[in-house]
Amino acid sequence: xxxxxxxxxxxxxxxxxxxxxxxxxxxxxxxxxxxxxxxxxxxxxxxxxxxxxxxxxxxxxxxxxxxxxxxxxxxxxxxxxxxxxxxxxxxxxxxxxxxxxxxxxxxxxxxxxxxxxxxxxxxxxxxxxxxxxxxxxxxxxxxxxxxxxxxxxxxxxxxxxxxxxxxxxxxxxxxxxxxxxxxxxxxxxxxxxxxxxxxxxxxxxxxxxxxxxxxxxxxxxxxxxxxxxxxxxxxxxxxxxxxxxxxxxxxxxxxxxxxxxxxxxxxxxxxxxxxxxxxxxxxxxxxxxxxxxxxxxxxxxxxxxxxxxxx
Amino acid sequence: xxxxxxxxxxxxxxxxxxxxxxxxxxxxxxxxxxxxxxxxxxxxxxxxxxxxxxxxxxxxxxxxxxxxxxxxxxxxxxxxxxxxxxxxxxxxxxxxxxxxxxxxxxxxxxxxxxxxxxxxxxxxxxxxxxxxxxxxxxxxxxxxxxxxxxxxxxxxxxxxxxxxxxxxxxxxxxxxxxxxxxxxxxxxxxxxxxxxxxxxxxxxxxxxxxxxxxxxxxxxxxxxxxxxxxxxxxxxxxxxxxxxxxxxx
Numbered sequence: 001x002x003x004x005x006x007x008x009x010x011x012x013x014x015x016x017x018x019x020x021x022x023x024x025x026x027x028x029x030x031x032x033x034x035x036x037x038x039x040x041x042x043x044x045x046x047x048x049x050x051x052x053x054x055x056x057x058x059x060x061x062x063x064x065x066x067x068x069x070x071x072x073x074x075x076x077x078x079x080x081x082x083x084x085x086x087x088x089x090x091x092x093x094x095x096x097x098x099x100x101x102x103x104x105x106x107x108x109x110x111x112x113x114x115x116x117x118x119x120x121x122x123x124x125x126x127x128x129x130x131x132x133x134x135x136x137x138x139x140x141x142x143x144x145x146x147x148x149x150x151x152x153x154x155x156x157x158x159x160x161x162x163x164x165x166x167x168x169x170x171x172x173x174x175x176x177x178x179x180x181x182x183x184x185x186x187x188x189x190x191x192x193x194x195x196x197x198x199x200x201x202x203x204x205x206x207x208x209x210x211x212x213x214x215x216x217x218x219x220x221x222x223x224x225x226x227x228x229x230x231x232x233x234x235x236x237x238x239x240x241x242x243x244x245x246x247x248x249x250x251x252x253x254x255x256x257x258x259x260x261x262x263x264x265x266x267x268x269x270x271x272x273x274x275x276x277x278x279x280x281x282x283x284x285x286x287x288x289x290x291x292x293x294x295x296x297x298x299x300x301x302x303x304x305x306x307x308x309x310x311x
Numbered sequence: 312x313x314x315x316x317x318x319x320x321x322x323x324x325x326x327x328x329x330x331x332x333x334x335x336x337x338x339x340x341x342x343x344x345x346x347x348x349x350x351x352x353x354x355x356x357x358x359x360x361x362x363x364x365x366x367x368x369x370x371x372x373x374x375x376x377x378x379x380x381x382x383x384x385x386x387x388x389x390x391x392x393x394x395x396x397x398x399x400x401x402x403x404x405x406x407x408x409x410x411x412x413x414x415x416x417x418x419x420x421x422x423x424x425x426x427x428x429x430x431x432x433x434x435x436x437x438x439x440x441x442x443x444x445x446x447x448x449x450x451x452x453x454x455x456x457x458x459x460x461x462x463x464x465x466x467x468x469x470x471x472x473x474x475x476x477x478x479x480x481x482x483x484x485x486x487x488x489x490x491x492x493x494x495x496x497x498x499x500x501x502x503x504x505x506x507x508x509x510x511x512x513x514x515x516x517x518x519x520x521x522x523x524x525x526x527x528x529x530x531x532x533x534x535x536x537x538x539x540x541x542x543x544x545x546x547x548x549x550x551x552x553x554x555x556x557x558x559x560x
Binding site: 067069070071074092093094096097098099100101102103104105107108109110111112113122126127128129130131132133134135136137138139140174175176177178179180181182183184192196220228231232237238239244245247252253263264270273274275276282287288289290291292293294295301304305307308309 | 322324325327328329330337349404405406409428429431432433434435436437438439440441442443444445447448449450452453455465468469470471472473474475476477478479480488489490524525526527528529530531532533534537539540541542543545546547549550552553557559560
């Protein structure tokens, strides 16, 4: 039977994380459709129809779907779930919010954050902050799944010839309303999709000092990340957090500056291709996962690194 | 308004978990256990709402083996008024936890349920959303601010791009993110007082809930270890390695 991928988007642009979720769906035996629930989201449906290998693109266009509120999205997915063997979404904030609600309404278990597909009913997922990988088999008729985006290379965004179909919308559940959002504005690449990330930790010391992290990031064309300690201390906004409960990233190059390397931080970045650590404490656990470690004062080494890179 | 808070006994956050030698599960013998850190934040939030005059009784619930009593005593030492243990030695997966909590909600009739957004053992991040779905209630997940306003609840949530504000109809389920508050330290006199607070014990059978696991754990393994790296002497060497050896810049 077919799988259904729930698209993540902002009503204009399909979020790239959807391509990773679709890549997981493509490993299953039955092909996949995509659901685009949103408001005035026709452009997203067109983009979804171009995903390589997609079957149908189901579109539910109504005001109550504008902000992906789980209370409205879940009944919609439940209304069409009977025709599918698998429901998948990326492990984004929206995906993590909605999928368990959908699963519970269908009385099926959820497989969170899968990083591997073994067969149509068996999947690999990290547990205990990624220190253990569990291979888990689902006995439910429908498999509800969130996909860790770093576990699957994105499927091609073009070449698909999906047929777009409008589906019946459900009434507003009347349980929740969107009020506002404060999104961090940045001209840098998005953390989850960046090739290079420069992250700062407690060692950076203040919000002002984060400027040196940002300068290094800009020289490398990198995104800026942070450890929990730096976010808790108010140096940077919450959405910079990399780790077990923040964002999981796997860039080509991850530069950890003034980050000691707590289990919870390593959980979010240890799948990066190349890891660089700059820390004054040579015993810091971050050096155990770093390909290149530089022991030194970050306030001296980072500016020197910027200078060396600019040459 | 009564608040129900769900707390889980989990591995201590400082302990690095390892698979058992035979790959059948995670080694938990003689491992330090503690209240799941996100649940501590949930308990703290309930207490703060009570202290602000916005909540009445706080009931802490835990599901698990007899040792989960300790976790409930911790919640009561923090300030919860009483505890309910749904005792079982069987594995209880998130869907079953949500069903048990639903049964407790039907008995207790709280105006709000607060849980941690995820447990740091199975990292599922499911239970709160599942409970809300089963109850047909609104859900405020990954909350960093919670403010009751009459019969609605204003919740600020940590989302991928920043923060989102939503308004929920009460009763509602809230899941706590890291920045919701900083949990208080438990003082010794409160630990003594907590020993006298009521703690009821129930079983899944008494609640009429089938907790049969739906997911079968086939095996566990350690992730591939990273090959050891090298220390570089200075930034010049670092830049040279990144350019010529790793070829990533």
